Amino acid sequence: MTAHPDPEGPATGAAPVLVDVRDLRKSYGGRRVVDGVSFRVHEDEVFGVLGPNGAGKTTTVECVAGLRAPDGGSVRVAGLDPRAEHPAVSRLLGVQLQESALPPKITVREALLLHASFHPDPADWRALAERLGLADRLDARWAKLSGGQKQRLSIALALLGRPRVLLLDELTTGLDPRARHETWQLVEEIRDSGVTILLVTHFMEEAQRLCDRVAVIDAGRVRALDTPARLVRSTSVTTVAAFTPSDPPDRAAVEALPGAAAVRVRGGRWTVEGTDETVQALLSLLARAAITAHGLRVTDAGLDSAYLDLTGA
Numbered sequence: 001m002t003a004h005p006d007p008e009g010p011a012t013g014a015a016p017v018l019v020d021v022r023d024l025r026k027s028y029g030g031r032r033v034v035d036g037v038s039f040r041v042h043e044d045e046v047f048g049v050l051g052p053n054g055a056g057k058t059t060t061v062e063c064v065a066g067l068r069a070p071d072g073g074s075v076r077v078a079g080l081d082p083r084a085e086h087p088a089v090s091r092l093l094g095v096q097l098q099e100s101a102l103p104p105k106i107t108v109r110e111a112l113l114l115h116a117s118f119h120p121d122p123a124d125w126r127a128l129a130e131r132l133g134l135a136d137r138l139d140a141r142w143a144k145l146s147g148g149q150k151q152r153l154s155i156a157l158a159l160l161g162r163p164r165v166l167l168l169d170e171l172t173t174g175l176d177p178r179a180r181h182e183t184w185q186l187v188e189e190i191r192d193s194g195v196t197i198l199l200v201t202h203f204m205e206e207a208q209r210l211c212d213r214v215a216v217i218d219a220g221r222v223r224a225l226d227t228p229a230r231l232v233r234s235t236s237v238t239t240v241a242a243f244t245p246s247d248p249p250d251r252a253a254v255e256a257l258p259g260a261a262a263v264r265v266r267g268g269r270w271t272v273e274g275t276d277e278t279v280q281a282l283l284s285l286l287a288r289a290a291i292t293a294h295g296l297r298v299t300d301a302g303l304d305s306a307y308l309d310l311t312g313a
């Protein structure tokens with residue numbers, strides 16, 4: 001594995017570091033849930049913190065936001081300590097945290113006006129509502145919004161202070177596929193407008209689509225830190241072949257193919273995980289046995305396999 005669990009990961013160019021987390025440690029009731037996490041987020045990047053439930057992701061970003069006090073290590077946002085210099089840091093950071101709930105009866109307009117009043121030089125709330133597709137929902141109450149609209153409003157609220165860095169925690173959890181894709185587009189637009197984004201997710205697809213670099217966190221530790229593409233290449237599974245054979249091949253022979261990582265058979269359909277070499281050898285094996293591979297699909301393994309490999313999830 002060629003992962004880089006150091007704070008820098010592979011070369012990232014010369015962009016300034018906006019979020020610098022070093023050897024962060026945090027325990028609850030004597031149980032260590034963040035155990036020496038380090039990473040740096042550079043200006044203009046979308047940096048992902050990816051990991052299974054309970055990995056310590058939210059605790060980590062709450063320390064970045066200054067909402068929790070670390071037990072050890074350090075956090076800096078644009079060189080500032082989020083606890084000791086909270087007012088200055090909150091002017092730089094927009095925070096959209098998990099389950100950010102508003103009073104059920106507050107309207108979209110009221111929420112935008114209220115949050116705009118927290119900032120000395122807020123963004124134009126009407127323009128933000130327009131940009132986030134909420135212009136025709138200004139009089140709707142929070143409780144009546146769809147999941148996607150609630151998420152868009154919480155992003156709008158986080159953007160009102162014109163942040164340099166936006167923290168997004170589990171942004172698309174609970175959204176249907178359409179709302180999830182719309183939210184991803186929105187994140188890309190926000191990135192293109194020059195906002196640096198620190199994104200917590202447990203969706204591999206989300207990390208692969210949005211993030212320039214990803215820290216994979218499990219049990220409070222960074223297991224790997226790299227670009228999604230390099231994380232995928234670093235794992236033992238890069239290629240997956242699925243097919244329905246005209247006659248079942250010798251399973252032991254398939255399992256013994258070079259680089260074969262897993263072989264599954266369900267309802268007559270075979271799935272073989274491995275590398276390009278595995279698939280080449282598989283096709284030769286089938287040809288030698290005069291077996292036809294019906295409905296053959298060969299796909300890239302994607303970040304899922306890398307994630308499973310790294311977290312043992």
Ligand SMILES: Nc1ncnc2c1ncn2[C@@H]1O[C@H](COP(=O)(O)OP(=O)(O)OP(=O)(O)O)[C@@H](O)[C@H]1O
Nearest residue numbers: 028029033051052053054055056057058059060202
């Ligand atoms: N205030 C708290 N008091 C006690 N334990 C907590 C507290 N907050 C979080 N924990 C525990 O710390 C661990 C890490 O939680 P955290 O929310 O940081 O993980 P996570 O990776 O964000 O998980 P999820 O994806 O489920 O939100 C979990 O076991 C959680 O139950």
